Amino acid sequence: MSDRKHRIAIVGTGGIARSHARAVTSHPDRAELVAAVDVDLDRAKEFAAAWDIPAVYPSLTELLAAGGVDLVHLCTPPNSHVPLAVECLAAGVDVFMEKPPTLSLDELDELIDAEAKSSAQVACVFQHRFGSGAVRLRRLADEGVLGRPLVALCNTVWYRDDAYFAVPWRGTFEVEGGGPTMGHGIHQFDLLLSILGPWQKVTALAARQARPTQTEDVSMALVTFENGAVASVVNSLVSARQTSQLRFDYENATVELEHLYGYKDENWSVTPAPGQEAVATAWSADAVDVPSGHAAQYAAVLDALTSGAPTPVTLAEARNTLELAAAIYASSFTDKPVYRGELLQGTPYASRMGGPGAPWSSTP
Structure with a gap:
């Protein structure tokens, strides 16, 4: 990627999403929040209003169809991580995924296989x-x-x-x-x-x-x-x-x-x-x-996206x-x-x- 601002969407607007929003907004010259997604559309709208996010969607599918997103933050319950991450990878969109990354080793290996077939990559939150x-x-x-x-x-x-x-x-x-x-x-x-x-x-x-x-x-x-x-x-x-x-x-x-x-x-x-x-x-x-926290890891993620390096923490590292x-x-x-x-x-x-x-x- 170039040095332009990375366009960020947060999927799942529950409690942990606030930590992700703070991390994004702590780097205003490098990233901007462009969309919020939640199956509870009213909750997504409330979250978007609180963080000055211009677009709201009820599903990841609709977000990806609209385009204009570089990185998706997955802040949904753990059982949804794999299907949502696979959908992002299929669309060529990078993922920053909350812990635990998957519910099992087999699921993580499934995600590693999907990443290998994509131009995009997955980073796991271990801040x-x-x-x-x-x-x-x-x-x-x-x-x-x-x-x-x-x-x-x-x-x-x-x-x-x-x-x-x-x-x-x-x-x-x-x-x-x-x-x-x-x-x-x-x-x-x-x-x-x-x-x-x-x-x-x-x-x-x-x-x-x-x-x-x-x-x-x-x-x-x-x-x-x-x-x-x-x-x-x-x-x-x-x-x-x-x-x-x-x-x-x-x-x-x-x-x-x-x-x-x-x-x-x-x-x-x-x-x-x-x-x-x-x-x-x-x-x-x-x-x-x-300090440790999402903002510290997010700085490393943005560095990697800018340079074209693997985004930390990689799926292979998370597997250990x-x-x-x-x-x-x-x-x-x-x-x-x-x-x-x-x-x-x-x-x-x-x-x-x-x-x-x-x-x-x-x-x-």
Whole structure:
């Protein structure tokens, strides 16, 4: 593309759409909102009025038929992501898709196949990768400043009451794809994976402790990585003191992050190992403070669209994250360790996160 403004449409005008609208409008010289789409046309009109969007459509099909759109933001429930993204790809229109990208590994592979046949591409929303703290951590790790990664902790311990699950599509494998493993903690362990790279093996458990949900409300996993690091991953919706925590213990330092739904540089801390005080100097040398969030990732997406590079996070990158989620369910429900690459196409936990069904439920 040229340096002209990218023409943006938001499909699905529920709560998360506001984050996408803020991201677009934070780059007024590079992107403009030209359309809003929702099956609830009144809601779309209200959203369009709030964000000064000139056109409203009741369906993606009508939007694409009208033309004049460069990038579609998919902010619809997860079960609609694949058919809508495939429709965009068939029309040669790029996609920026909310998490979780698909409900299963098989669906993600279907989308990868559709992308391969299109001139367009799909980027998945994993915005925590793009805050300056995460960028800095990856750079220092790549440069060898931190030494070898040894141990990591990744905790997404949040609170959602019974009323939260009254929304019909929440807490189901068919529409949401799973519980906190898929819908909440996936952001934190995606950041974990973006730092530590490909995982190798997972041993996990999941439980329904308190909430009226088909899915788990808690999961816990022990993960080994190809680089030798080991990590624990906890995802919870029953934790009254909510927090999101990551800790990385390297040979030369411990790097920690604590926040809730988004971080700034002030949420990170570095503790050098004895004799490794230079690590703290290297960390503080970069004064840029970019908060994590949709706007940070969106800047990278616009850069890629302008240069013709792959838009981050690519489907291939997202697959590593989604495969870990599937493996957590598979290990939890079969009481066995699961290795990366083991969940082959068409097998129960590749075709559905919950496999044959959660052990506490008589129905899938």
